[in-house]
Structure formats: structure tokens, C-alpha cells
Amino acid sequence: MSSAPAPAYEALSDDTEIDVAVVGGGIVGLTTALLLSSSGRNVAVLEGGRIVAGVSGFTTAKLTAGHGLAYSALEHSHGEEAARLYAESQLVALAAVSELCRTHAIECDLEPAANYIVARDEAERAKLDGELEAASRAGLAPRAVGDLSEVPFPAIAAIALDDQAQLHPRRYLLGLAAAFTAAGGKIFERSRVTEITGNGPFALCVGDASLHAQAVVVATHYPIVEQGFFVTRIHPRRSYVVAAPLRSATPVGMFITAGPPTRSVRTAPLEGGRRLILVGGEGHHVGRRDEDSEPYATLERFMEEHFDVDDGRYRWSTQDNFSVDGLPYLGRLGDAGNLYVATGFGGWGMSNGTLAALIICDALQGKDNAWAELYDPDRRSLVSGAKRFVTENVAITPHQLEGTLVAGSAASIDDIAAGKGAIIHSDGKEYAVSRAADGRLSVVSARCTHMGCTVTWNEEESSWDCPCHGSRFAPDGRVLHGPALHPLQPDRLPTRAAETR
Secondary structure, X not given: OOOOOOOOOOOOOOOEEEEEEEEOOOHHHHHHHHHHHHOOOOEEEEOOOOOOOOHHHHOOOEEOOOOOOHHHHHHHHHOHHHHHHHHHHHHXXXXXXXHHHHHOOOOOOOEEEEEEEEEOOHHHHHHHHHHHHHHHHOOOOOEEOOOHHHOOOOOOEEEEEEEEEEOOHHHHHHHHHHHHHHOOOEEEOOOOOOEEEEOOOEEEEEOOEEEEEEEEEEOOOOOOOOOOOHHXXXXXXXXXXXXXXXXXXXXXXXXXEOOOOOEEEEEEEOXXXXXXXXXXXXXXXXXXXXXXXXXXXXXXXXXXXXXXXXXXXXXXXXXXXXXXXXXXXXXEOOXXXXXXXXXXXXOOHHHHHHHHHHHHHHHHOOOOOOOXXXXXXXXXXXXXXXXXXXXXXXXXXXHHOOOOOOOOEEOOHHHOOOOOEEEEEEOOEEEEEEEOOOOOEEEEEOEOOOOOOEOEEEOOOOEEEOOOOOOEEOOOOOEEEOOOOOOOOEOOOOHHHHOOO
């Protein structure tokens, strides 16, 4: 974010007609918009905040077909042919990114890198053996790593997929945006869509203005439409990243562990020929982090133990959606109409987001796509994900019950220190109360505006997070992350509760 400033775009202020409306200014939205405009469509991108400032702007941007232990899992759940199609489609997405960079002369630190999966104990080694075989059957060319000096932290085994890539995600996506607008495409920032009506043509409500389109692509990471019943089929997780300049001993490649606790490592170029090391991990369900965990501190300890790092530290977090059957949902919703969606990337958004754009653009142009059926959002392959489906949805039930005590509850506002937040229960109602560094209190409704779950306080990021479907809100209630479309409403504590201050 600090190394790639972006131009500002105006908000939608007047009623507008367009061929295709793309909702969301991340990798899916911008790739789709550019490809469609290049085919002659009149396209507009609507972004609720700033483009490339959401999940796509905070990814570590590993561009690879090697998605952890994906192929052994896919083969087990869906069969060898599904795993083969998955591998084939991911490689096509990688090639598409390189081609877009070449065609539009996008400078984004795109560089080749091998992708490593690393085992730290015998249980993880056994998983690697299965993944090596499954990925090979899927048509990839993984290799067992003989010289473990290639791995920059302790390991007993590793497999590698060569000829993969990494890049600066924000520079890449801002390059797509520049190419799109240069071709006549329109981008509207700070234009949050709060309602989509119709079935082609569609009307998209943005404040007092409306945008009318023949087709709509919902590229909001977590879909803001419920036609696909995504609340039961995807589950959001947050993960954390720390980064620092390296003094020496730059590791070559991209690395991820074969099991938890996950450690994801890559480097990126800095000015002056130096490199930045990025270490990710410590993932958890949104709104359900162990109160005793210290994700940033834990990752920094790992980074300092294994790498020679300099001053100048960065910290950030991001959010990923996981499908219950291990495959993203990409394409048209329903058998008729022109409403499209992309979600459930499982932490691998650079290739899957690009693939989503390829599939959606083919569908809008009436072209056959070899992978569309595999990723069909309307598939009903819940048998393969039945156990996870039940587990995930049982886990969120308590948060949907009235009066449920949740992590972060407090007896009174006296218990809330500066920089903290808690749920206050008074007269049968829940209040989300936070205290700023200067001591001022913010009080908003504790009920997520998406489906009414009770939010929890995220101390690492000073936000209210929904443990059911991943919506996030600022202390004053503003929407930070969907699927919620509306802010938490300002509220007032009852006099009796407020008097405890």
C-alpha cells in the first residue's frame, strides 16, 4: 500500500446505463472489466471504498498452481478428473497474468519463483508424499526436494513446483485499472452498492443514484447477493502477515507449511537491490480468535528466529473465504439471467481470481469454457463437504441466538480500557462499546446488519467482526468488509449502564 499510490476516481452521482456492471475493485473485478472492455463491452466498476485497497491489496500474491495440499484433497473429494481440471485451469490463469502484464506493459515486480510445500514432522511428511503423487496425476510436475538447504527454516521434507511466479499485487491491479480506463472503462469509487434488483436488466442502488446494467458481476469477495445461499457454503477466515527488510541470506522461492500452525513465506524486491521478507499465518475464523493469542508477535518471533531482518517493520491482516467442498464458486448464478459471482478462493486469490474473470467473460460472450462446470456456483456437491458444512454451520449458531454471551463481553463500561472494546448487556439488549485512545466512547448496535449475529471486538485491528459470515465494522459502525451492506447503527447506553463510567 505504501509503495503503490493510486489515483482517485469519482463516486457515482447520477443515474447511469451500462452493458456490464462489475461490483468490486479487486482482482476479479478489474480483470473482468478489462477483458470485457477489450471485447467491446461498455463496463463500469463500482467500488465501495478505494480500488485495490481490500483483500486483493493485502494479499502476499503468490501466483502458483501449488495450493498447499489441494490435489490430494481434491482427488479424495471429487476424483482424479476434477483434480486434473483444477491444475489445468490454474496454469491457464498463471499464463493469463503474464500475458496481461506483457500486453499492457504493467511493471509489477513479476518474477519467477518455485513454490515449496514444507513438512516439519513425520505426519506432515506423509501428507507431502500423497500430495506429490496426486499433483503428478493431475498433470503438474512437482519434485521432491533433495537438498533441504533450499528451505529457509527447519524442515524434514519438501516438494517444489518450479516455474511459478510472484508479483506486487497492487502495482499489477492498478495497472489493470489504468488499462481499463484508458480503453474507456469507468471506475466509481466510494460507491457502495446496497441493493441489486431485477433479472436483466438490473438496477444497482448506490446512495441516491442508480446504475442500470444488462449484466452484473458480483466481485465483492464475499458475495452481496444471497441467491447462491453462500452463507451456508463459504466460511471466512482472517490471517496475518509481518514483513521486514532482509540484511542478508535472501531465500529463493515461495514457501508454505503442510500443516498448522501455517507459516507462509516469500520475499519481494525493495529499492537499492534489497529484499523484503513476508511471513504469514496464525489464521482463525473471523470473530473467533483465541483471546490469548498474539498473531503478530508470534509471527515476528518466527521471522526473527529464522531470518536476518532489519528495522522497518510492517504488519497487516487479510481475509479469505473457504468453500465447504474445496472448490471456488465461479460463474453464473442460476440457469437464466446474467448475474455472475466469484468467491471461495481458499487463500489462493491471484490464480483463482484471474480464473474467475476468464470463466465469467466466456459466459458473457457465449463461449464454452472447459472449467466452468467444475466451478459452477450452483453445483450441489455438498456430499464431499458434508462434514465441514455441518461443523461450520453448527459453530455459528450460538452467535445467532438472542442474548448469547460472546468473547469480549464486559460487565460495565468501567471494564473497557483505552483501545479496547466489549459487548455490554443491559436491559436484555446488547451494545458494542469501544473506547478510543483519548478515552472517548463509541456505542453502536451489537447486531451485525447482515443476519443479526452478535459482533465481537478485534483488538489487533480495532474493529467489530461478525463471527458468522465475516462482516467487519469500524468502531463507529462503518462497514469495513461485507457481506454486510449497512453500518452498525449508533446507539446509546441506558442511563443506569452509562452511570458506571
